[in-house]
Amino acid sequence: MGLLALRRYLPYLRPYVRYMVIFLLAQLGSLAAAASIPKVIQYIIDGPITHHDFGHLVRFAGLLALIAGLEFALILLRRYFSGVASLHMETDLRNDLYAHLQSLQVSFHDNWQSGQLLSRAIADIGTVRRFVSFGLIWFIQIIVTFVVVLVLMAQLDWQLGLVVVLCMIPIAIASHIFQDKYRVIARRLQDLTGDMTTVIEEMATGVRIIKAFGRMPLMQRRFEEQGRTIRETSLQGITARAELWSEINFLPNLSLLAVLLLGGLNVIEGRLTIGGLVAFMSYVFMLTWPMDALGWVLSMSEECKTASERLNEVFDSRPEIADRPQARPLEHSRGRLEFRDVGFRYPNSNDWILRGLNLVVEPHETVGLVGRTGSGKTSLAYLAPRLYDVSEGAVLLDGIDVREITLRSLRSHIGFAFEDPILFSASVHENLVMGRPIVSDEELKRAIEMAQAGFVWDLPWGLETRVGEQGYTLSGGQRQRLALARAVLGSPPVLVLDDPLSSVDVHTESVIEEALSRVLEGVTGLLVVHRPSTLALADRVVLLDEGRVAASGTHAELMRTNALYRALLSQEYEEALA
Template structure:
């Protein structure tokens, strides 16, 4: 239990904004306990007074007092549960918002190395587990602790010898709880990790359903799912067995103490050292411990699950963003668009292989440079470095003579429009996908971007720009998704455009029309164009050839075709490939 409380140290501060609610449910919890503890004393008074002395006239007032105490207990319990639920749910919302914000702040390389299902299970299940422990488990732990303390004091007041017997009967709790902790913490961790793995399988099926069906691999994916679900079931059953064993043992202890109280208490009543009313009151106090004893097993299991959930959340929250605003970073109010890669070296995290090394390239304001190279030569990686999706390992990337690491990320990225080869759309309307939260976008800008990208098909959708495109935009064709991604990139006239083969999914006629429109857009704009199709080179003023992680040649398309054998070979292969795709 202590470990569960220690694990919560990071998350309890989320209750501070709701301290008023916490005080209310704390006082109501104390009130319900006082009401419950007073009932046996009233019963003792009734038995030893009106019943023993045959004063029947006092029974009705005493019965009314019991009803009043019961009503007060009901009100206190209602207030406690209501306000504890409100406070914990608000805490859960704040924690989940912070967790999501932290996920967004982490660099792309972090997400490259994590299964999306594991992140989903942490964002949903683990945070909910922490909330459940705070709203129920932690409260019941406090309730149980205070109940034991209050009841023990009242028992000592009635008969100290009986109280000691009860305490001795409860001592095995510590032993059973320690054994349960050692076993259940392993089960809880394995269970939550397996839930994350199962979530990953479901998520992969949902996003890859077209591939699964196209290759007829439904049975394979079904087997993967069933195997993982079987593991999860086995671990869940192991947890149920551990909890059942603990609860059985804990439920036995109050019954054992009840037998001891009846025997020793009966002896004391016979010898006159304890009244019948006192014995009944004492037994009621033993019954008051029955539910807390039963709840201990439940609270302990919730504590272990909370500790595991906290550890899993901490694995993400303790990951510090490697790409963030530096101390002393500044804004760039306006950009001319001059780009320089100065002696750039880059290798992906957890890899010793240099993708780029000693690369130098300057793109003057208003110039468009095409990047050509073999597959895997680092063309797309180069495009990632300017908006700081990754940071260089060596050298500098400069925008208008300023190292991009010395600029606020928001400011840097506000000057750059990006369209990657794989167009990503969100489960939102076409309009929301285009503007991506930009504060003000005029209708004229929107129409211009749609026209440039030849995305006029949006006007024919059922609800026009307000039509929802479904998850990842799969309700649209590949070419339509790519044209919307291109429209998003050019929207707002950014001074720098990064285009990574943005026309790979459109037909030849549409490609020609888009290239004509892009040529007009690129006038006065600095463009970095990752080229996979020879026809796209018409947009480039110069071409940089990358090989071996560095720029080995730069010039116009005509100059390189005349002077560089590798360039001719690459363009020849790509031309032949594109011709076959067109055919």
């Protein structure tokens, strides 16, 4: 049941235990108030009413009003404190999920749709919160009400109490069947919501492509189809709940009938007072609400259970690329980058992308990486900052396996810019600095100048201009230059640049190249190159083919000796591709 699944998330309530205690006390208090009302009624009937004593009747009525007022106040208190505790829990849980997602390796995201993560972070955590703030209250309320009411009933007339208990047995069976059925439905519904979130997200990010290709009707159809599946699944859930609901509503009426008959007989034979019978009936009525709520609580608890299972799937994925216990920070790096017998395949596939690859980039040397598309250049670049780990062999920085260096230290020694320059919804300044503690204005200016990103000074608010999804829209070339400035900021001894100039015009390219050649002089550079002109930056060129280094030498040498290289970099080849 939901409570068990929640076990893992209950510690989140620990800091708010005082709220929970107040909530529980208020709940017990309100229950005691509610349970005392039938008792008072019994006294009124058997006392003042039977003895025609109006003065006492008014006094008892006043007492009833007082109890009702108290119950109201306690319910208010209970709601408030359970709300406070559950909202705090929700926030903490969400923060932890986000932190956990960030700690996971890149390959985790290769296997997960973003919508599935979004729906877990928003909807599933919300479901857990709702169960804690409502379901849990009701759950406790139902159990305590049953226990208290049954004890009070037994006190009045144990035989009648037994009859009521017997009438409950079918409810337990129906609930059990319902839970099994509803669990499957709830899980499906939550997964479907994740899929739908993905579709909406892809529509938002791919809106240009969708419009340019006139794919709106296709996307609409796909979306509507998903909507239909969600509706059908929800309907199954509603039907299951309705079935349970009607079953558990029928039974209290049945027990009422039995109580009326047997209780009436007891009154006739003098074993029970009329006041006692009325009180007993009031208790049976007191059980009606918990029965009603039972269906909701059971469905909520199943939803909570599946939601926490879905959350567990994320929480249980351990970060595979993390600091090893013996990992040390690297104090000062000379920047000797070595790939030794490297074999690599993506965690989600069996194909070797790189195999038996050996490559050394000496300090202050710049190696240009050339290879056909899909030959694994980007994958090789990923291995240096440990965005992925090698499957065989090792990547070494200054002769130390990168897995023996703390990630923080490793990544502070390597600057990178990738093919697709991602900017965040934040200011240009934040996008460049990316949270690095101290970056002087001088450094910032130098990096911007180096990347020929001077256009930022002309933006409406200069460095404070917001860019990214909700901000000022930059051109592809501008974004690439910002990404380049980000890479060289902080003067890391190793630079890994994946085709950093693919979107800039020929003029800008030559200006950046000039600036870059100055930067690259002092550092170790691994440069993925597509255009022959960028090769001027490289001291040495390496040709990647079939997962290994096929040839290495200067551009001129390779042009002379290697046919594949010639084909890749000759004009004809570029035209053939176009």
